[in-house]
Amino acid sequence: MSITRKRRGTGRVTLADVAQQAGVGTMTVSRALRTPEQVSEKLREKIQAAVQELGYTPNLTASALASASSRTIAMVVPNLAEAGCSEMFAGLQQVLHPAGYQIMLAESRHRLEREEKLLEALMASNLAAAILLSVEHRPTVRNWLTQSEIPVLEIGATCHDPIDMNIGIDNVTAMFELTQMLIKRGYQNIGLLCARQEQWIFQQHLQGWYKAMLKHHLSPGRVINAAAAPNFSTGAAQLPEFLLAWPELEALVCVSDELACGALWECQRRRIRVPEDLAIVGFGDSDASQVCQPRLTTVAVPHYQIGVAAGQALLARFTGQTPTSGAPLTPTLRLRESC
């Protein structure tokens, strides 16, 4: 009967099946699902019933091809475990998932050439947008993203020449205020512990710190920039280096809470009293900073809110609205006992 010469369908229920079941054209079904207001109530109900009965699920692949656009967003992060990355992701997903968007995530492990490769692969799908957790990119990457004309969002920290959109906190100011707070409390011999400073975000920290130190005529020379990750063990490992190089150290600013907690533990080991002998402050207001001993003075960064704001900004772009600029995302000083 039926001449099945070429490839037969994959067996799954298709739009055409639903259309036949409901006794309408395929376009009407397509519209009923995407823009219900364009279809009369009568047909809409019929179609809904048919969808239910057949258990139809749209094939996004076909949709993406036909419309030359998808609801897939690429996200490239340097390291999933660092810098509030998972919180931002959670915030993004919170907003984007209900709107039908999926996120393809990839980790560049802090390597620009890896970021390039990842994006090359990711952009072969018709992306709806790209989200980057860094502002430093290879020229090729900038080119691709610019020419692709999809929304590009660089999040985490503010930057001067964003490819397209940029949402994040002002690290320079945040670090400036943190450092100045220490200075105003009377500390003079202050050190800065960075980790992986080749990263733009840590350079911003450095800049804010310089600004504060120079403003108050203090020496900004006590800086260590560890090549390791900004985690607990690096913090513990670097504290001795500081004490060796600058025995007069009174306070230590760390660019992450993990570094600070690591330093805190090393102080305990060496019977250095915090804050009496040495004040230590962190950055991030992580969970650890709130319960460590002594509790850590730090800067709260609203990572989750950044994610939410970023998601909303993207949705606004997709629907062509003007981006509603909600509450500004500002870091907050959290004064605790470590200084």
Added chain:
Amino acid sequence: MSITRKRRGTGRVTLADVAQQAGVGTMTVSRALRTPEQVSEKLREKIQAAVQELGYTPNLTASALASASSRTIAMVVPNLAEAGCSEMFAGLQQVLHPAGYQIMLAESRHRLEREEKLLEALMASNLAAAILLSVEHRPTVRNWLTQSEIPVLEIGATCHDPIDMNIGIDNVTAMFELTQMLIKRGYQNIGLLCARQEQWIFQQHLQGWYKAMLKHHLSPGRVINAAAAPNFSTGAAQLPEFLLAWPELEALVCVSDELACGALWECQRRRIRVPEDLAIVGFGDSDASQVCQPRLTTVAVPHYQIGVAAGQALLARFTGQTPTSGAPLTPTLRLRESC
């Protein structure tokens, strides 16, 4: 001249453009890119040149539709910040990216209905596989995944009735040995601190602990199961509860290093000496456990290796090979100063 009646192309370079440039058919180009060995060297070079010259990038969307399969893998995790999730992701990506696979990541936030919704959305793309970081699922989800006939991988811990594949460590045994080690060191009044025990993984911990305690005729009643996340602050918050309920407590087993570190800090605050007054052990061998004060006895879980092994298992499935069972993934006891 050219009658552009219907929709025109998107402007991007297509396979057909390359074919024309190289003077061959589209199928030959398609083959040259996917299965080069099926194309003669002469044409292959010509096609390579054309690809280079035109800057052709395949459209994965079209490929996925035409072949009814893609290189997109869905991954659903309960919480990106917990339980070595980011390490496993890194391991997976390390293996899967070079093979051309992308990962769509989503967070269920420990809610089964959310997992269901996420998977429903994700499965609308022609997935190559699905990776789940849990073994507890709604029946609907099990059905979908079983019927879809794609490889399904449940990772993190071993489970009894996997949907398809399962790679992970044996938490029951790991916790059994950790507890038994404490017992053999002479501790008798031992407590167990779980967080979010409704999760299957913590129930496995509980089971291992019961096994050890009962084997040595000790009371397994000192258990607290906090409803909060297994993080530092929960650890700190729950320690007083233990001391209140069981003042005779000699040792505390925590199901995560973060809980243990939190408890450690709370001990410092209360001048409880570890391990003299109270021994504390963790689980995970996280970075913090290696530098905290005192350093934490814990169980090392090879999260990254689990990810790598999982990626390799998937690749093997994709290419139809028999899965090469590499080194078994076993947790290791790390004895340090906290007990």
Added chain:
DNA sequence: GTCATTTGTGATAGCGCTATCAAAATCATG
């Protein structure tokens, strides 16, 4: 009532790629 406008609906033709098959080219064999 006619005509212009605004809906609502469906036939059709792709989107860019791959499965399938048939034709062409190459190789092996006697």
Added chain:
DNA sequence: CATGATTTTGATAGCGCTATCACAAATGAC
């Protein structure tokens, strides 16, 4: 050199959906 077996290549027809346009139906203006 003919014959069959094998490899290489290309024409064709979809994959399941949406953009586009054309037409029918409903609405409004006069």
